[in-house]
Amino acid sequence: MSTVAIYDSTYESVTDVIEAGFRDFGVSLEGKTVVIKPNIIGPFQVHRAITTHPAVVSAVVKAVEARAPARIIVGDNPGVRGYGSNKLCAQKSGIHDVCAEHYVNLSEEGVSAQTRSRFANRVTVSRSFLEADYYISLPKFKTHMLTIITGAIKNSFGMLVGGQKAAIHRAATTCESFSEALVDVFQIRTPDLVVMDAITGMEGKGPSSDELRDIGKILVSDNATEIDAVMAAMMGLPPSHVPLVRIAHERGLGEMNLGKIETIGPVRPIENFKLPSKLMRGPFGHISWRLLTKLMMSRPVPIRDKCTQCGACEEHCPVGAMKLNPYPEVNAEKCISCFCCMELCTHNALDVTNKVKRYRGRFKY
Ligand code: SF4
Ligand code: SF4
Known part of the structure; x- marks a missing residue:
């Protein structure tokens, strides 16, 4: 045991x-x-x-x-x-x-x-x-x-x-x-x-x-x-x-x-x-988290005053969804929400946004 x-x-x-x-x-x-x-x-x-x-x-x-x-x-x-x-x-x-x-x-x-x-x-x-x-x-x-x-x-x-x-x-x-x-x-x-x-x-x-x-x-x-x-x-x-x-x-x-x-x-x-x-709290939290992350399309978004334009996020995106122009831009159609870019950004310069926040205009996306 x-x-x-x-x-x-x-x-x-x-x-x-x-x-x-x-x-x-x-x-x-x-x-x-x-x-x-x-x-x-x-x-x-x-x-x-x-x-x-x-x-x-x-x-x-x-x-x-x-x-x-x-x-x-x-x-x-x-x-x-x-x-x-x-x-x-x-x-x-x-x-x-x-x-x-x-x-x-x-x-x-x-x-x-x-x-x-x-x-x-x-x-x-x-x-x-x-x-x-x-x-x-x-x-x-x-x-x-x-x-x-x-x-x-x-x-x-x-x-x-x-x-x-x-x-x-x-x-x-x-x-x-x-x-x-x-x-x-x-x-x-x-x-x-x-x-x-x-x-x-x-x-x-x-x-x-x-x-x-x-x-x-x-x-x-x-x-x-x-x-x-x-x-x-x-x-x-x-x-x-x-x-x-x-x-x-x-x-x-x-x-x-x-x-x-x-x-x-x-x-x-x-x-x-x-x-x-x-969303993960509560008895059905795990189900709502999975559904909502899909429906709301959570995506990374750069925080410009932290970003050094080093390009690590672009280099490590497994599907080529991230491009520097001159700051990182995410192709929402290609992005699979794996968050490898966030994981490997040493400047903590990527936040996550979702459809609701984008519509509210909280993030430029
Ligand atoms: S890895 Fe981070 S600091 Fe480097 S370009 Fe991407 S967001 Fe900016
Ligand atoms: S979350 Fe994954 S797929 Fe989307 S831009 Fe970042 S590394 Fe690429």
């Missing part, structure tokens, strides 16, 4: 907290090759709290080192293109500094892997995930405009190398279908342990917004589905309303009923936690 542990923590005390977590879970790594995957979605600095905090990565590395592994590999495949950008993203996030001797550019070691996905028969995965004896996932506690949450299951999307993430976005354009595709990828190699950075979390329009929230927790689990279910509950959402969690549960990958999940520490909803939309 799996367990989800919820520990009080700060970034100063996190080394002791994670060591205690490793003891609670009886983690034994002698002679093993261990891969550690933080969430490094792009070249974001640590104060933005978009990427896993380097103190958490450092604490996990220390706890692993103390257990005499054969080899430690730390790395991720950020959303940005280009092999050189992999190390740059790790450096910007402060993660490279705390684990330089273990850091590996995972984008240079892709191997083909079979999936059971209707969106892609085969994908290219970093070899380390397939060959490691033990895989530790380090997601952030965050919301997501498309998939509602960004947690442990979604962190595994970073096993994929390079631009194929864009191809999957093009093939799976709704919350439901993209969540299914994420679970397909997650199943290629599920993590043995998840350590979630919920010390500073993100609410509102995640996964790259500036709406941060002091939560003061580290979550540890040997089951990614169950840690995501607990995270959803802490956000004030029934786990079954989150397609990622529901689909993983339906495939037998973990419980989503809180009454059946063994926990260490209480699961308390965070007061007034901001979800990507107020």
Whole structure:
């Protein structure tokens, strides 16, 4: 049976907290090759709290080192293109500094892997995930405009190398279908342990917004589905309303009923936690969110006084819907509302608008 542990923590005390977590879970790594995957979605600095905090990565590395592994590999495949950008993203996030001797550019070691996905028969995965004896996932506690949450299951999307993430976005354009595709990828190699950075979390329009929230927790689990279910509950959402969690549960990958999940520490909803939309509250919130996001055609819109016209949004749009002229403009017919552009804008210069706001003239669009 799996367990989800919820520990009080700060970034100063996190080394002791994670060591205690490793003891609670009886983690034994002698002679093993261990891969550690933080969430490094792009070249974001640590104060933005978009990427896993380097103190958490450092604490996990220390706890692993103390257990005499054969080899430690730390790395991720950020959303940005280009092999050189992999190390740059790790450096910007402060993660490279705390684990330089273990850091590996995972984008240079892709191997083909079979999936059971209707969106892609085969994908290219970093070899380390397939060959490691033990895989530790380090997601952030965050919301997501498309998939509602960004947690442990979604962190595994970073096993994929390079631009194929864009191809999957093009093939799976709704919350439901993209969540299914994420679970397909997650199943290629599920993590043995998840350590979630919920010390500073993100609410509102995640996964790259500036709406941060002091939560003061580290979550540890040997089951990614169950840690995501607990995270959803802490956000004030029934786990079954989150397609990622529901689909993983339906495939037998973990419980989503809180009454059946063994926990260490209480699961308390965070007061007034901001979800990507107020529409998600209430018993039919998940249905109205999915319907309304479709009907209202939520689209990104630039905030001109923040935009530096760097072009990253145009470069990373999987369907070519974003063009600089000289500020970003979105072709509403082409846009699939994947929010990759928002995710990778390092200046937080994209907001989201919908039909109602556009008609009210709140945004120039
Ligand atoms: S919106 Fe962001 S990513 Fe796009 S051009 Fe402006 S600053 Fe760059
Ligand atoms: S404009 Fe942004 S939200 Fe729309 S398809 Fe492109 S990346 Fe996705």
